[in-house]
Amino acid sequence: MINATNAPLDPVSEATLASRGLRLGLVDTADRAAFTTWLRADHRGFHMPEQSDEVIEANLAGLAYRRTTGVWDGSASDAASPVATVNSWVADLTVPGGRHVDAWAISSVTVAPTHRRRGIARALLEGELRTAAGLGVPLATLTVSESTIYGRFGFAAATFSADVTIDTRRATWTGPTPDGRLHFITLAEFRTLVERLHDQQRATAAGQLDGWAARWDALSGAVNDDKDRTKNLRAIRYDDAAGVAQGVALYRVSNGEVDYAAHTLTLEHLVSVTDDAYAALWRFVLEVDLVSTVKTWDRPVDEPVIWQVADLRAVKLQPYDHVWTRILDIPAALTARGYAAPLSTVLEVSDELGFAFGTYTVTVVDGSATVDSTDAPAGLSLRINELSALYLGGVSAAALAAAGRIHEREPGAAAAVDAAFRSARAPWSSIWF
Ligand SMILES: CC(C)(COP(=O)(O)OP(=O)(O)OC[C@H]1O[C@@H](n2cnc3c(N)ncnc32)[C@H](O)[C@@H]1OP(=O)(O)O)[C@@H](O)C(=O)NCCC(=O)NCCS
Structure with missing residues (x-):
C-alpha cells in the first residue's frame, strides 16, 4: 500500500496561497507542540470543545500516521496556530465483489472563520487531489459536514446511511432465534472485539474502510472526554453455538425520568459477521425491559431488521449521504472493483x-x-x-x-x-x- 505520510506539498497550492501571504506546510506529527497546536485548530474548526490533555495525548499517537497539512498566516496575532487544516491517508476501501482499492481519505478540512471564503479550502482540496493523483491513488474519499461543498471538486455521494428510530412496543420480534448466546462484556473487551469484527465485516462489505486505533478507543470510552456518555455505556457479545464471538453491540439507556417504563436505548454501535449474530443482537436491543424507544444512526439503508419485526412502521429510517468518492483514474478505479x-x-x-x-x-x-x-x-x-x-x-x-x-x-x-x-x-x- 502507498504511504502518504511523507508525500511532499503540492507546489501549485503552495504558490497560490503564498501569493496571498499564506504559508502551506506539512506538520511533523512527531513534533508534539506543533501537532498539538494543529489538533486544537482542527477541533476549533468543527466547533468541538477543547480536548483534555489525555485525549490530545491519544490523538498525538493515534493520528500521527496521517499526512497532516496546515495553512499559516504570519500576520495573525497567534501566528503559530494554523488558519486551515486538512489531513489525509491511504485507506483500504472495500468495493463491490469483495475487492479492495486504495482510496485517498481526506479529513479535518477546516478553515478558520477569520479566513473563510477566500479560496483556502479550494487550494487545500485541489492540492490533495493532485497529490493523490500524482501518487497513483485511483480515487479520493471523504465524509462531509455539508453536502453542498464537494461537488465542485468532482466528488459525489456514493453510500447512504440511516438514522433509525424504533418504537419497541410495536416492534415484536419475528426474526430467527439463533442457537448461540449473549454475554455482557467489559468495555475493554468490546474495544478489542470491535476492531477485529470490523475488519472481518469490512472484508467483503462495499463502502467500508479500515478503522484506526484511536477511533476504537474513543468509541469504547477508553479515551473520551464525554464522561456523561461513557459512564452509561454497556456492551454485549454474541457467541455462536461453538462459542466463537460473531458480533458485539454498544449501547446506553437514558431518559427514564418522566416514565420509568419508557427509557430510550441509544445503540452506539452494532457489528456482526453472521446473520445469526445480527439477529441476536438486534433482538436483544429491541427487548430490553423499561425501554420504549431505540435510537441509532449510521446504519445501512437496507437494514434487515425492518423485516424482523411484526410492524414495519415501528422502524423509522431517515437516510442521508455518507461516503463521498471522487475517481482520479477511471481505468484503475473501474478495473479494481467486481x-x-x-x-x-x-x-x-x-x-x-x-x-x-x-x-x-x-x-x-x-x-x-x-x-x-x-x-x-x-x-x-x-x-x-x-x-x-x-x-x-x-x-x-x-x-x-x-x-x-x-x-x-x-x-x-x-x-x-x-x-x-x-x-x-x-x-x-x-x-x-
Ligand atoms: C467548509 C470550509 C472548509 C470552506 O472553507 P473556505 O476556505 O471558506 O472555502 P473556499 O473559500 O476555498 O471556497 C471554495 C468553494 O467552496 C464554496 N464553499 C465554501 N464553503 C461552502 C459551504 N459551507 N457550502 C457551500 N459552498 C461552500 C465557496 O463558495 C467556493 O466556491 P467556488 O470556488 O466554486 O466559487 C469552511 O467554511 C469550514 O471550515 N467550515 C467548518 C468546518 C467544515 O464544515 N469543514 C468541512 C468538513 S467536511
Whole structure:
C-alpha cells in the first residue's frame, strides 16, 4: 500500500496561497507542540470543545500516521496556530465483489472563520487531489459536514446511511432465534472485539474502510472526554453455538425520568459477521425491559431488521449521504472493483478539474472489467461526479438519467450499467472520517 505520510506539498497550492501571504506546510506529527497546536485548530474548526490533555495525548499517537497539512498566516496575532487544516491517508476501501482499492481519505478540512471564503479550502482540496493523483491513488474519499461543498471538486455521494428510530412496543420480534448466546462484556473487551469484527465485516462489505486505533478507543470510552456518555455505556457479545464471538453491540439507556417504563436505548454501535449474530443482537436491543424507544444512526439503508419485526412502521429510517468518492483514474478505479453482470458499454466522462476524463469502453466478463480508451459513440455521457456516485453500486444510473444528471445516448445503457454495477447489499460505511 502507498504511504502518504511523507508525500511532499503540492507546489501549485503552495504558490497560490503564498501569493496571498499564506504559508502551506506539512506538520511533523512527531513534533508534539506543533501537532498539538494543529489538533486544537482542527477541533476549533468543527466547533468541538477543547480536548483534555489525555485525549490530545491519544490523538498525538493515534493520528500521527496521517499526512497532516496546515495553512499559516504570519500576520495573525497567534501566528503559530494554523488558519486551515486538512489531513489525509491511504485507506483500504472495500468495493463491490469483495475487492479492495486504495482510496485517498481526506479529513479535518477546516478553515478558520477569520479566513473563510477566500479560496483556502479550494487550494487545500485541489492540492490533495493532485497529490493523490500524482501518487497513483485511483480515487479520493471523504465524509462531509455539508453536502453542498464537494461537488465542485468532482466528488459525489456514493453510500447512504440511516438514522433509525424504533418504537419497541410495536416492534415484536419475528426474526430467527439463533442457537448461540449473549454475554455482557467489559468495555475493554468490546474495544478489542470491535476492531477485529470490523475488519472481518469490512472484508467483503462495499463502502467500508479500515478503522484506526484511536477511533476504537474513543468509541469504547477508553479515551473520551464525554464522561456523561461513557459512564452509561454497556456492551454485549454474541457467541455462536461453538462459542466463537460473531458480533458485539454498544449501547446506553437514558431518559427514564418522566416514565420509568419508557427509557430510550441509544445503540452506539452494532457489528456482526453472521446473520445469526445480527439477529441476536438486534433482538436483544429491541427487548430490553423499561425501554420504549431505540435510537441509532449510521446504519445501512437496507437494514434487515425492518423485516424482523411484526410492524414495519415501528422502524423509522431517515437516510442521508455518507461516503463521498471522487475517481482520479477511471481505468484503475473501474478495473479494481467486481461486477454483478456482464457489460459492454461506452462511457464518455467529463471532469472540470481535468483529472479523470475521456471516452472508454467498459467490458465486463466473469465479474471483472477491462477499460480502454475509444472513439466509439457513447452509451452514457456523464461527469466524473456521477461516475463516482455509481462506483460503489449504491446509486442507480437509471435514477441519475431520470434526474437529468447523466445522459443515456444508447437506449438501455443505464439499465445495463445498473445490472453490472449494483452491489448485492447497499454499500455502507459505519465510519465518519
Ligand atoms: C467548509 C470550509 C472548509 C470552506 O472553507 P473556505 O476556505 O471558506 O472555502 P473556499 O473559500 O476555498 O471556497 C471554495 C468553494 O467552496 C464554496 N464553499 C465554501 N464553503 C461552502 C459551504 N459551507 N457550502 C457551500 N459552498 C461552500 C465557496 O463558495 C467556493 O466556491 P467556488 O470556488 O466554486 O466559487 C469552511 O467554511 C469550514 O471550515 N467550515 C467548518 C468546518 C467544515 O464544515 N469543514 C468541512 C468538513 S467536511
